[in-house]
Amino acid sequence: MNPxxxxxxxxxxxxxxxxxxxxxxxxxxxxxxxxxxxxGTVAMGLAATAVGLPSLTSCSGKKAKxxxxxxxxxxxSLYIARQLADENTELLxxxxxxxxxxxxIEADEIGIVYPIYGHMPxxxxxxxxxxxxxxxxxxxxxLTYGNRKCNAAEIWDEVSNKAGKPFDYxxxxxxxxxxxxxxxxxxxxxxxxxxxxxxxxxxxxISERKRWIEPATEEERMMHNGFIAYTGIDPEVxxxxxxxxxxxTTDACVQCGVCVDMCPCGNCTLDDDSVKTSGDCEFCFxxxxxxxxxxxxxxxxxxxxxxxxxxxxPDARYRNENVSLADLRAANSQRx
Numbered sequence: 001m002n003p004x005x006x007x008x009x010x011x012x013x014x015x016x017x018x019x020x021x022x023x024x025x026x027x028x029x030x031x032x033x034x035x036x037x038x039x040g041t042v043a044m045g046l047a048a049t050a051v052g053l054p055s056l057t058s059c060s061g062k063k064a065k066x067x068x069x070x071x072x073x074x075x076x077s078l079y080i081a082r083q084l085a086d087e088n089t090e091l092l093x094x095x096x097x098x099x100x101x102x103x104x105i106e107a108d109e110i111g112i113v114y115p116i117y118g119h120m121p122x123x124x125x126x127x128x129x130x131x132x133x134x135x136x137x138x139x140x141x142x143l144t145y146g147n148r149k150c151n152a153a154e155i156w157d158e159v160s161n162k163a164g165k166p167f168d169y170x171x172x173x174x175x176x177x178x179x180x181x182x183x184x185x186x187x188x189x190x191x192x193x194x195x196x197x198x199x200x201x202x203x204x205x206i207s208e209r210k211r212w213i214e215p216a217t218e219e220e221r222m223m224h225n226g227f228i229a230y231t232g233i234d235p236e237v238x239x240x241x242x243x244x245x246x247x248x249t250t251d252a253c254v255q256c257g258v259c260v261d262m263c264p265c266g267n268c269t270l271d272d273d274s275v276k277t278s279g280d281c282e283f284c285f286x287x288x289x290x291x292x293x294x295x296x297x298x299x300x301x302x303x304x305x306x307x308x309x310x311x312x313x314p315d316a317r318y319r320n321e322n323v324s325l326a327d328l329r330a331a332n333s334q335r336x
Contacts, residue, residue, distance in 0.1 A: 063088045064108035067136075070094065071114040071125050071264070072331055073284030075323030076144045076175040081113040082322075083199055084142065084206065093331040094128050095264035103132045110136040111206070115284070116143050116172070117239040118231070119150040119224045121159060122282045124264060126238065129163045138209050140169040142202060146177020146188070150224040151216035168211045173198050178285050178318050180298060181307055185289075185316035231305055243267045243281035246299055246307065247288065249274045253295035258325065262286035266334030286332055289317050290325060 066089040072078040081091055090107070094114075097103070114125050121129075121143075141160070143152050153170040160167050174193045177183045205212065228235050243265075259268040259275055267279040268287055275296065277287070288296045294317060300310035319328070 064137075066090070066109040066111065067092060067105055067107040068111040068113060069097070069105070069128075070112070070331070071122050071284075072323075072328065073115065073262075073264070073282075073286040074178045074289045074318055075320030075328060076178075077113045077115050078327060078331060079320045079322045080142055080144055080173060080175075080199065081111075084111060084113070084203060094125060095332050095334070096330075098124065098128055099334060103128070104135075105132060106135040108136060109138045109140070109206075109209075110134050111140045111142065112167075113142045113144065116145045116149065116152045117283055118227060118233055119145075119148070119152045120155055120235065120238040122284065123238050123240045123280070124282055126159060129160055129165055132163075132165065134165050138169075139165070139167045140206050141167050141171075143170070143172045144175045145172055146175055146179065146183070148223070149174075150220040150227070153214035154216050154221075155224075157213050167213075168209070169206060170213045171202050171205070172214055173202060176318055176320070178289060180285065180288065180311045180313075181309060182312060184313040185318040186313065188318065239283040241281045241283055243277040243279055246281065246283075246301070247277045248297055248299050249277075250295045250297060252293040254293055256292060259287040259291055259296060261329040261333040261335065262290045262325075263334065264332040286328060290319055290328060291317070 063086070066086070068081045068085055068089060069092050070077050070081040071094045072081075078091075085091060092105070112125070112129075114121055141153075141156055143149070143156060145152065149172045152172055156170055157167065173195065175195060176185075176188045176191075176193070178185070178188075227233075233239065253274045255270050255273070255275070257270060260270060262268070263286060264284060265279055265282060267277050267281055269276050269278075277296075288298070294315065297314050298307055298311050301307045319325075
C-alpha cells in the first residue's frame with residue numbers, strides 16, 4: 001500500500017473517531033463499544049483499499065455525483081457548465097427539462113449555470129426553480145455576465161429561497177457581453193476578461209463545497225434599482241418581451257431553420273418566404289446571434305429605452321468558440 005494513501009486513510013479514520021465521540025454523547029453508549037465498532041469498520045475499509053477494491057465505508061473517497069442544470073443562448077453558460085463537470089457529472093438543459101416535464105433532480109451535488117439579463121435570471125430559469133424538486137447535499141450556482149453584475153448573486157439567493165430551494169454557493173463570472181444594442185461583438189472578443197483565472201477559483205471553491213454568497217455593494221444595489229426604474233421591467237418577472245415587437249427579418253433570410261432550433265421558447269417559425277417570431281421572448285439572443293445570414297436583427301424602437309438605437313453593429317455576431325450550433329440545438333430546440 002502506498003504510504004501516502006495510508007496517511008490519507010489514517011486522517012479519514014481520525015475523522016471517524018471524532019464522529020464516534022459525538023455519537024457516544026448522543027446515543028449514551030460506552031466508549032469501548034463505540035471504538036470496537038469503529039475499528040471493525042475501519043479495518044474493512046483499509047483491507048479493501050490494500051487490494052485495490054473500493055472501500056465499503058464512507059472512508060472510500062467515492063466521487064460525488066454532480067448534476068449541472070444550465071440555460072444558454074450563445075454558449076457562454078454551456079461552456080462554463082462543461083468546465084465545472086467531471087466524469088461523474090450529468091449536464092441537463094433547463095429548456096429540455098421543461099419540455100419533457102422533468103422537475104425531480106437528485107444527486108450529491110446540484111449546480112445551475114445561467115446568464116443574467118438585467119442582473120436577473122432568465123424567466124424560464126425562475127419558472128423551473130419554482131417547480132423543481134432538487135435533492136442534494138450541496139447546491140451551487142454560477143451566473144455569467146458581460147459588463148455589469150450588480151447584485152445578481154443576491155437576487156438569485158432571494159429567488160431560490162422564495163422557491164424553497166436555497167443554494168449554498170452563488171458566484172458570478174464575467175464573459176463576452178452579447179447585448180447587441182450596446183456592444184460590438186468584434187470588440188468584445190478582444191477584451192481579456194480573465195476567464196481562466198476566475199473559473200479556476202470558482203472550480204476550487206465548489207470542489208471544497210464552500211458556502212458563500214457573492215456580496216454586493218450598496219452602490220450595485222442602487223444601480224440595479226435604477227435600471228428597473230429606467231426600463232420599467234417587472235423585477236418579479238425579469239426580461240420577458242414580445243418577440244414580434246423586437247425582431248425583424250431581412251431579405252437575407254434563406255429559411256435555413258437555424259433560428260427555429262435555437263429558440264428555447266419555440267418562438268420562431270418558418271413562414272412562406274421568411275421567419276416569423278411570436279410569443280414571450282427571454283432575450284437570450286440565440287436566434288439573432290446564431291443566424292448564419294445575419295438576417296434577424298433588432299428593431300429600432302424610439303419609445304423603448306433599451307432599443308432606441310437599434311444595434312451597435314448589425315454585421316457582428318457572437319457564439320462561444322467552444323460551443324457549436326449542434327450543441328445549442330440540442331440544448332434549446334423545441335421541435336417535437
